[in-house]
Amino acid sequence: MAKRKKVWMVQVDPRLIDEPKFKRFARMVKEDVLALDNLYEHAAYGLLVRLWGAVMTYDDTGKLDPAPEDVAEKVDWHGPPPERLIAALLDCGKNSVEPNKPGFIVKTENGYEVYKWAEWQNDPAGKRERWAEAKRRAKTPQPTPPPPSKEIDARGESVRQILQAMKQANTPGGKAMKEEYVAAWCARPGIGAKKVLELLWSPEAKGQNIFWLDSQLGGKPLQGGAKGGAGVVGAMKDWVDKGMPAQGGGK
Numbered sequence: 001m002a003k004r005k006k007v008w009m010v011q012v013d014p015r016l017i018d019e020p021k022f023k024r025f026a027r028m029v030k031e032d033v034l035a036l037d038n039l040y041e042h043a044a045y046g047l048l049v050r051l052w053g054a055v056m057t058y059d060d061t062g063k064l065d066p067a068p069e070d071v072a073e074k075v076d077w078h079g080p081p082p083e084r085l086i087a088a089l090l091d092c093g094k095n096s097v098e099p100n101k102p103g104f105i106v107k108t109e110n111g112y113e114v115y116k117w118a119e120w121q122n123d124p125a126g127k128r129e130r131w132a133e134a135k136r137r138a139k140t141p142q143p144t145p146p147p148p149s150k151e152i153d154a155r156g157e158s159v160r161q162i163l164q165a166m167k168q169a170n171t172p173g174g175k176a177m178k179e180e181y182v183a184a185w186c187a188r189p190g191i192g193a194k195k196v197l198e199l200l201w202s203p204e205a206k207g208q209n210i211f212w213l214d215s216q217l218g219g220k221p222l223q224g225g226a227k228g229g230a231g232v233v234g235a236m237k238d239w240v241d242k243g244m245p246a247q248g249g250g251k
Helices: 020-028 030-034 039-058 068-074 082-091 127-139 150-169 175-187 193-200 210-216 231-241
Strands: 105-108 111-114
Touching: 020 030, 030 039, 039 068, 039 111, 068 082, 082 105, 082 111, 150 175, 150 193, 175 193, 175 210, 193 210
Parallel strands: none
Antiparallel strands: 105 111
């Protein structure tokens, strides 16, 4: 067989078979077509074009359904057993010199596929197959993520309100440290935003830092002794007043 030359590909819209113009044309030439000596060749040509069009439309990877009746349905093959169509597509490549030469389709572990589909579609790297897979995934209904927990939403709003109140009250301490402690308070059982805000705006909380607030909200108790009995409260207040970056501790 002579080496196949590089030619321009003829593009056929797979939806052509459904066009009213095509259907009218088919009806107009029906009697003349039936009189053709090579009618079987015209029918075979049409079957192949319909098969390729169906593959391009439904699964651009070249893969076909494992059931012969499903393949036959794609080309509108009604009447003769679907197995005869499959056998013809599989065995048409065989000859006396090459008894194992593939036909227009080949058998695979999961069904059938068009022989060298990617190569004939000028896509040896398989880009069309990856594109088809992405298209299938996009059509597959994705599980709807559960709505955010109302408890988490409420906690986030509580954190925001408390941090805003701290800003207005000029509570000593670094931003990151405040966020860490406030989040811990909102997650601590029995403590809500209302309780934290009441403590924050109380007279005794004026000028106190994050560690004192934490001790009042069920955190680690403060120990006295240092700096004339002021304990950690006094030490941390001095530390913050000197402009040193406030860090974690007191838990």
